[in-house]
Amino acid sequence: MLFYIVTIIVCMLAIIAGNVFSVPFEWNNLLWVSVNVVIGTIGVITADGIGATVIRRLLPKKWFMPTNKFWDVPKWEHNFYKAIKIKAWKDHVPELGGFTSFSKSELKSTSDKAYLEQFLVEINYGYVIHWQNAICGFVIMFIPYWFNLTGVLFPCPLSIWIPIFAVNFILSLLPAFILRYTGYTLSRLYKKQAKKAQEASE
Numbered sequence: 752m753l754f755y756i757v758t759i760i761v762c763m764l765a766i767i768a769g770n771v772f773s774v775p776f777e778w779n780n781l782l783w784v785s786v787n788v789v790i791g792t793i794g795v796i797t798a799d800g801i802g803a804t805v806i807r808r809l810l811p812k813k814w815f816m817p818t819n820k821f822w823d824v825p826k827w828e829h830n831f832y833k834a835i836k837i838k839a840w841k842d843h844v845p846e847l848g849g850f851t852s853f854s855k856s857e858l859k860s861t862s863d864k865a866y867l868e869q870f871l872v873e874i875n876y877g878y879v880i881h882w883q884n885a886i887c888g889f890v891i892m893f894i895p896y897w898f899n900l901t902g903v904l905f906p907c908p909l910s911i912w913i914p915i916f917a918v919n920f921i922l923s924l925l926p927a928f929i930l931r932y933t934g935y936t937l938s939r940l941y942k943k944q945a946k947k948a949q950e951a952s953e
Contacts, residue, residue, distance in 0.1 A: 803883075817875070
């Protein structure tokens, strides 16, 4: 979590600096840009939260079951995650499963079929949520902004909302990658336990 917080703060400062020092420096411009970067950041985080809530609460669980081959992680995709050295940085990316009362920060069982199934369901939900967050971050361009503190509302400038969108896009994709990387192994464990359960019932 600390890594993400620091990253967001550093990126906010970089966006402010880029906007302020690309024109002759003015204190009013610094204040205006800073306020709008903060509003944009809060806006995109809020949009992410709303999108996640809608997906998690309204879409049926049956769509995300690991028995659906749609969620299978192909070998080439798993190789891609290994190529980008995901094991070296994945522990720096926050796991927000606590908000759904199911934490994915550690694997508590490798043999409990029901637990593995729920873990994979949460992974699939999370994967869709993070992609939705990454793509739909552009909604902040529609937030009305105070222009030069005059009281006149204008759309957010491209030089502010595009960098915020880009940062949100990247920070949303990283956990999506981690979920798929984890799902590759868990899916095989789940199928193994499902096969055992089927054989035991025959």
